[in-house]
Amino acid sequence: MKICLVDEKGAGDGALSAFAARWGLEHDEDSPLALALTARHLELRKRDEPKLGGIFVDFAGGAMAHRRKFGGGRGEAVVKAVGVKGDYLPEVVDATAGLGRDAFVLACVGCRVRMLERNPAVAALLDDGLARGYADPEIGPWLRERLQLIHASSLTALGDITPRPQVVYLDPMFPHRQKSALVKKEMRVFQALVGPDTDADGLLAPARRLATKRVVVKRPDYAPPLAGEATANAVVTKGHRFDIYAGTPE
């Protein structure tokens, strides 16, 4: 994938090309998107709209820390949708990890989550956030146990995942209905990188074969069900639906 790679921490040409090779990235001076290695973290920017600011993954601080400390915990819709109850904490494969927010909410309540992300720049952002999260004295010890990243496409990789999880979680990108100026700044930067996941329908069948208990699909409330497969079972919030499908018992 071509993107403008920026070295702001003085990593040097060798380190920058090793980083590019590791993630399958190619430096492109003319790309409208930049991935900057700064002294603190890896940051994605939209070069033609600098006012939007950069995005990076931060599990230990910022909005995710606030959500961990003051958010809904077991009351979060995604937690209810995967079926957490009492001592039951399902193992989850998050097959469309993105910036890892939903996976982190699940990890915070005690679920083990294997995240799959195919976009190399998103995977690099996530890996950078995980490394800092793993090193954090407060969350590091349990985060290392509960949250892992696999850089792969779920369309092909779901068939090889062992051991099988109880739940597979899907949250593919869906075209936004709001005019782009209204979409949150951060979301605009992310959308510029990822775009709609037009092949997402192909994820439902392999996800249902892999999960031993259920598949949960997050959709905006105006979106049709994934792969046109309607289900009566869903957790509904303001703005979203978490559609629930049966998996394949062992």
Ligand SMILES: C[S@@+](CC[C@H](N)C(=O)[O-])C[C@H]1O[C@@H](n2cnc3c(N)ncnc32)[C@H](O)[C@@H]1O
């Ligand atoms: C809407 S975002 C997910 C947001 C995530 N739930 C969160 O809480 O941050 C969708 C992500 O799924 C990824 N994705 C889509 N199809 C995929 C596939 N077949 N395999 C792996 N990742 C995929 C996209 O690259 C994108 O980063």
